[in-house]
Amino acid sequence: xxxxxxxxxxxxxxxxxxxxxxxxxxxxxxxxxxxxxxxxxxxxxxxxxxxxxxxxxxxxxxxxxxxxxxxxxxxxxxxxxxxxxxxxxxxxxxxxxxxxxxxxxxxxxxxxxxxxxxxxxxxxxxxxxxxxxxxxxxxxxxxxxxxxxxxxxxxxxxxxxxxxxxxxxxxxxxxxxxxxxxxxxxxxxxxxxxxxxxxxxxxxxxxxxxxxxxxxxxxxxxxxxxxxxxxxxxxxxxxxxxxxxxxxxxxxxxxxxxxxxxxxxxxxxxxxxxxxxxxxxxxxxxxxxxxxx
Amino acid sequence: xxxxxxxxxxxxxxxxxxxxxxxxxxxxxxxxxxxxxxxxxxxxxxxxxxxxxxxxxxxxxxxxxxxxxxxxxxxxxxxxxxxxxxxxxxxxxxxxxxxxxxxxxxxxxxxxxxxxxxxxxxxxxxxxxxxxxxxxxxxxxxxxxxxxxxxxxxxxxxxxxxxxxxxxxxxxxxxxxxxxxxxxxxxxxxxxxxxxxxxxxxxxxxxxxxxxxxxxxxxxxxxxxxxxxxxxxxxxxxxxxxxxxxxxxxxxxxxxxxxxxxxxxxxxxxxxxxxxxxxxxxxxxxxxxxxxxxxxxxxxxxxxxxxxxxxxxxxxxxx
Amino acid sequence: xxxxxxxxxxxxxxxxxxxxxxxxxxxxxxxxxxxxxxxxxxxxxxxxxxxxxxxxxxxxxxxxxxxxxxxxxxxxxxxxxxxxxxxxxxxxxxxxxxxxxxxxxxxxxxxxxxxxxxxxxxxxxxxxxxxxxxxxxxxxxxxxxxxxxxxxxxxxxxxxxxxxxxxxxxxxxxxxxxxxxxxxxxxxxxxxxxxxxxxxxxxxxxxxxxxxxxxxxxxxxxxxxxxxxxxxxxxxxxxxxxxxxxxxxxx
Numbered sequence: 001x002x003x004x005x006x007x008x009x010x011x012x013x014x015x016x017x018x019x020x021x022x023x024x025x026x027x028x029x030x031x032x033x034x035x036x037x038x039x040x041x042x043x044x045x046x047x048x049x050x051x052x053x054x055x056x057x058x059x060x061x062x063x064x065x066x067x068x069x070x071x072x073x074x075x076x077x078x079x080x081x082x083x084x085x086x087x088x089x090x091x092x093x094x095x096x097x098x099x100x101x102x103x104x105x106x107x108x109x110x111x112x113x114x115x116x117x118x119x120x121x122x123x124x125x126x127x128x129x130x131x132x133x134x135x136x137x138x139x140x141x142x143x144x145x146x147x148x149x150x151x152x153x154x155x156x157x158x159x160x161x162x163x164x165x166x167x168x169x170x171x172x173x174x175x176x177x178x179x180x181x182x183x184x185x186x187x188x189x190x191x192x193x194x195x196x197x198x199x200x201x202x203x204x205x206x207x208x209x210x211x212x213x214x215x216x217x218x219x220x221x222x223x224x225x226x227x228x229x230x231x232x233x234x235x236x237x238x239x240x241x242x243x244x245x246x247x248x249x250x251x252x253x254x255x256x257x258x259x260x261x262x263x264x265x266x267x268x269x270x271x272x273x274x275x276x277x278x279x280x281x282x283x284x285x286x287x288x289x290x291x292x293x
Numbered sequence: 294x295x296x297x298x299x300x301x302x303x304x305x306x307x308x309x310x311x312x313x314x315x316x317x318x319x320x321x322x323x324x325x326x327x328x329x330x331x332x333x334x335x336x337x338x339x340x341x342x343x344x345x346x347x348x349x350x351x352x353x354x355x356x357x358x359x360x361x362x363x364x365x366x367x368x369x370x371x372x373x374x375x376x377x378x379x380x381x382x383x384x385x386x387x388x389x390x391x392x393x394x395x396x397x398x399x400x401x402x403x404x405x406x407x408x409x410x411x412x413x414x415x416x417x418x419x420x421x422x423x424x425x426x427x428x429x430x431x432x433x434x435x436x437x438x439x440x441x442x443x444x445x446x447x448x449x450x451x452x453x454x455x456x457x458x459x460x461x462x463x464x465x466x467x468x469x470x471x472x473x474x475x476x477x478x479x480x481x482x483x484x485x486x487x488x489x490x491x492x493x494x495x496x497x498x499x500x501x502x503x504x505x506x507x508x509x510x511x512x513x514x515x516x517x518x519x520x521x522x523x524x525x526x527x528x529x530x531x532x533x534x535x536x537x538x539x540x541x542x543x544x545x546x547x548x549x550x551x552x553x554x555x556x557x558x559x560x561x562x563x564x565x566x567x568x569x570x571x572x573x574x575x576x577x578x579x580x581x582x583x584x585x586x587x588x589x590x591x592x593x594x595x596x597x598x599x600x601x602x603x604x605x606x607x608x609x610x611x612x
Numbered sequence: 613x614x615x616x617x618x619x620x621x622x623x624x625x626x627x628x629x630x631x632x633x634x635x636x637x638x639x640x641x642x643x644x645x646x647x648x649x650x651x652x653x654x655x656x657x658x659x660x661x662x663x664x665x666x667x668x669x670x671x672x673x674x675x676x677x678x679x680x681x682x683x684x685x686x687x688x689x690x691x692x693x694x695x696x697x698x699x700x701x702x703x704x705x706x707x708x709x710x711x712x713x714x715x716x717x718x719x720x721x722x723x724x725x726x727x728x729x730x731x732x733x734x735x736x737x738x739x740x741x742x743x744x745x746x747x748x749x750x751x752x753x754x755x756x757x758x759x760x761x762x763x764x765x766x767x768x769x770x771x772x773x774x775x776x777x778x779x780x781x782x783x784x785x786x787x788x789x790x791x792x793x794x795x796x797x798x799x800x801x802x803x804x805x806x807x808x809x810x811x812x813x814x815x816x817x818x819x820x821x822x823x824x825x826x827x828x829x830x831x832x833x834x835x836x837x838x839x840x841x842x843x844x845x846x847x848x849x850x851x852x853x854x855x856x857x858x859x860x861x862x863x
């Protein structure tokens with residue numbers, strides 16, 4: 001293949017990755033923005049979303065599209081419920097102390113991951129895409145499902161934007177984010193907002209996973225990569241800045257897709273991890289975030 | 294004041310004496326296990342200097358452990374160095390690495406510090422994978438025969454003997470524990486605790502808090518590195534597994550369990566957790582479940598750990 | 613005996629600091645004499661706290677110069693200034709809540725002992741940590757509470773503890789940011805006595821809203837308004853000053 005078409009293919013792959021990444025990174029970003037905590041178990045909510053998607057589509061025998069649509073509904077609901085419970089039972093008990101929360105969510109990471117290992121087994125399993133449809137470019141054919149992932153992710157992001165900026169829930173969220181104590185004084189049930197936002201973050205990860213499940217294989221260790229990538233996106237985007245995170249997800253998802261076609265993936269990861277750590281140290285407001293005065 | 298200091302010193306020496314007598318009654322399997330645990334306890338002891346005393350929570354201490362491991366093992370494997378010089382070299386390299394990484398990472402605080410140390414550690418791990426021609430990568434390297442014994446002060450030391458390994462590990466653990474004990478009960482310990490409890494107040498009293506934290510980082514990293522070096526040399530194996538996040542989390546768990554900010558806590562925590570994991574891995578492949586449950590329960594109900602809780606309730610003299 | 617000549621302990625020249633569009637400290641020339649108690653008063657937002665933050669090194673000035681005991685300290689970090697003898701008691705009490713009262717003060721004493729070998733020898737070379745802590749606790753009347761955790765002390769006692777911690781480093785210049793805030797009338801009276809007892813040869817800066825307290829203690833009073841110095845005089849002079857009356861005392 002010539003370089004031109006090759007780059008086009010790489011960009012399309014990058015775009016699919018960016019689409020899913022932006023969903024899961026947005027989830028991590030929301031939680032950090034409102035609760036001021038880092039959820040290390042974020043990748044496991046993603047993984048569980050994919051596992052539920054596989055199970056649902058496996059259980060429903062009809063057309064794969066039916067299973068997929070059911071999964072799109074069931075997976076985020078269950079994951080959201082689990083996350084909400086975890087927040088109310090565990091994180092509330094430690095007062096969402098940032099450091100203790102990291103330790104607790106590391107614990108949650110192990111519990112979720114190992115429970116899935118027991119229940120689901122160590123094998124990677126494939127899930128049928130909801131529809132087979134190929135778009136033929138002059139140089140290569142491309143999966144129509146992958147393109148639809150990009151569109152679905154965009155639609156979901158629009159929905160999130162609508163909820164945050166146009167609804168009462170979004171208003172409560174933003175109020176809590178700006179000043180927790182003031183919000184409490186004004187009678188906002190901060191504890192509930194925290195629980196809901198934590199759940200919403202996990203649901204976004206699960207949604208991203210449902211979209212990706214038909215493309216990648218479902219496996220109990222699949223949560224680690226999106227966790228690290230989401231971390232990177234949130235840091236580069238400026239901790240807690242939604243606009244920064246989305247921009248960073250686009251840039252990083254795209255460039256990761258392209259770079260890993262040219263370099264050794266280990267070297268690429270090594271360098272990008274180091275660079276991101278340095279961003280956090282020397283430019284903590286992120287590359288795309290705004291400096292707060 | 295003096296009385297309590299005497300009591301606590303007696304307790305510490307008593308624990309070490311107990312460990313000294315243990316091999317006479319223990320079967321071989323446990324002797325080997327305890328040798329491992331004692332090395333990991335040095336790691337935890339070092340970790341606790343940073344976390345328990347200076348109040349800095351690192352999520353990447355495996356990088357120092359791995360640093361010592363490779364700095365000791367690689368010269369032996371590739372250059373044919375002798376064991377003692379490799380060990381000393383590893384200590385020096387760990388100290389240097391800790392100073393360098395500390396100087397950069399300590400520009401951040403709290404959550405950012407946790408993430409930065411995690412990421413640096415991940416870089417070290419990926420580096421060991423990337424240069425797998427030299428490091429052996431995931432599969433690791435088994436150290437050659439000449440590294441199984443060495444001569445020191447005219448004595449021939451045989452590293453294949455379980456008993457010799459046990460007492461070397463105990464010797465290193467005792468030395469580390471006594472050094473840490475002295476430091477945390479002296480002026481340096483007071484400075485660390487001051488920084489942990491209120492950094493800006495401490496700075497306004499004239500303390501160079503950055504330097505105080507850097508000292509904690511270097512001491513902590515050096516102890517962790519010497520634990521790594523000892524591990525590699527005693528068991529004649531070095532590999533990337535020791536650089537994984539898993540090891541950074543384990544050492545945090547040992548410390549949390551035993552008691553943050555106590556000298557004996559990390560040692561106790563290493564013992565309990567190691568046997569707990571050992572027990573679970575006999576029954577299930579998902580033994581990490583125990584790690585997860587332990588982390589959650591500890592942080593929720595016993596954030597001070599076993600000895601921390603004891604100290605708060607009944608034994609205020611415990612250092 | 614040589615007659616004591618009034619020497620300038622600390623002086624600033626055209627000190628400026630802006631936050632965004634607001635000038636918090638504007639062209640401040642301040643001069644303190646050895647051993648004086650200086651009150652700094654002014655309405656909220658006049659720049660008092662910003663000014664002492666510039667002196668103690670918690671903030672860096674945009675321009676200007678600070679000279680302490682003949683040394684230009686403008687570019688020095690806070691901890692170095694503290695070692696020269698500038699101590700600072702925060703507006704919001706800053707102690708070590710999780711440690712005992714003894715340990716709280718010991719942290720200050722340890723710094724004093726570390727420093728004693730250099731430019732500022734201890735008056736008595738043999739003074740141990742325990743003795744320094746003991747004398748500071750007796751001076752502030754906290755001796756009874758040695759083994760208590762600082763967090764368990766009443767608010768007024770916590771404020772005293774912060775004074776004790778700072779006394780342990782034996783400061784040359786002691787800056788107190790609103791020390792009487794939140795104290796009862798009785799406590800303020802005791803506090804006034806305490807300051808009289810500890811002043812000996814120390815220079816003290818008092819930032820205060822409590823005017824009777826300042827006027828009672830201070831040798832000179834500086835009035836700030838909108839970042840600049842409005843007036844400077846002895847307490848009597850300040851109370852007569854027409855400009856001060858109109859802009860600040862509100863008459």
